Amino acid sequence: MEFRDYYAVLGVGRTATQDEIKKAYRRAARRYHPDVSKEANAEEKFKEVQEAYEVLKDPEKRAAYDQLGSEWRSGEQFRPPPNWGRDFEFRGGAGDSGRGFSDFFSSLFGGGSPFGDVGGGGAAYAARDHHARIDIELEDAFRGGTRTIELRRPRATADGHVAVDTHTLKVGIPAGVLDGQHIRLAGQGEPAQRSGPAGDLFLEVHIRPHRLFQLEGRDVSLTLPVAPWEAALGAQLQVPTLGGPVDMRIPPGSQAGQKLRLRARGLPGQPPGDQLVILKVVLPAADTPQAKALYEQMRRDLAFDPRSHLK
C-alpha cells in the first residue's frame, strides 16, 4: 500500500499545533466539501482531508503516526511496522474504518489495529445519496410496476485503481410518477458509515415515448383517425386509453384537429390527468368508380368552399 503524508494533505508542518491543524482542516474542508465545492475531484480530495484530520486531530493517533518518521513521502510503498501501536495507550472507540478511507489508514487505525473502532465511536453520519436514471414505459407510470435495473458503481481498489461493481435492484415504480420526477429508494445509496444511516438512491424517471399516446404532465393525448362521415354526422367510437378502451361520442359537425377530453383518463394523481383525443379526419381514397362518383356528387351537391375565409 502507499504511504500518505497527512501533514502535506492538510498543508501544515509536522510541528503544527492542534489549533493550526484544526484551522487547516476547516479551510480545506470548506474548499473541498462535495456538497458545496465545484472543484474537480472534490469528493476524493475531501476524503483525503478527512482522513488526514481523523489522524492528526487525535493526539494518540498523531503521536503514533509521527513515530513512523518524517522520511516517508506520499505514494511510497509502505507496510505497517511489526507490533504497530504496541507502546501506546489508547482510548479506543475513535477509529473510523468504514468511511471510505485508504488502506493505509485502515491498516494503521482501522478495525483490527490497536486504534480500531472497538466501541463504535464517532457521531452518526448520513452517508451520501447516489443518483441514476431509470427509463420506464408509460404503462408503468400509469399502473405502477416493477423494473429490474442494473447500476454500475465505481469503486477504488486496494491497489489504487478503479473497478466497477454491478448492482442489481428490483424497483417498485409508484403509479402516477411523472417524466423528469425523482423517485427515492431509501437506504440504497452509499453504505452506512459509523452508526449513521445509509444514503438513498434517487432515480430520475424518464418515460419512453409511446406508440399511441403523447404525455404532457399528467395529461395524455391521442390522435384519433375518423372517417369524414363520422366527423360530420357524429359517431360512437371505441377509443384506446391507458386503462383500456372506452366508448366515446364524437359530436356531429366535428372538425379535424378538434380536441375532445376524457376526464381522469390520464396519469393518476391528485387530481388525475385527462386524456385529450385529437381528431384526424382521414379521407377514403378515390380509387374506385364508386368512390369517385361519391366525391363527384359531393362536389356537385354541397356548397362547400374550404378557403372562403382566405378571400
Added chain:
Amino acid sequence: MSDNPERFQAQVVTDTVWISAEEICRSTSLSVTTLSELVDLGVLHPRGARPEGWELPISVLPALKTAARLMADLEVNVSGVAVAMELLESRRELERRVALLERLLDDLTHR
C-alpha cells in the same frame, strides 16, 4: 445480473408526498432539536402541531442531508447551515436557469 434481486418500493420525490419527522431524523442523523431550530428559522414548514407529529414534504430530504453533513464536517451551527441551505438552493436554481438559457441560445444560433 443476480437471479432474484430484492424488490425496493420507490417513493416519488415531490412536495405532495409527506414523511414523518421521525423518518427525516432517521435518514439524516439530524436531531429533533435541530429540526425544530430549522423550523423556528423559517427554513422548514412542517404540518402537524408538535415535533413528534410533524410531517415534511419528502422533497426537503436531500437538502436536509446536505445540512447534516455540513454540520458534521464543517462544524457549522444551525443558523449557519440555514443560510447555506438557502444559498445552495439559490445556486441550484441559477444553474438551472443558466442551463436553460444556454440551451435556448444554442437553439437560436444553430437555427
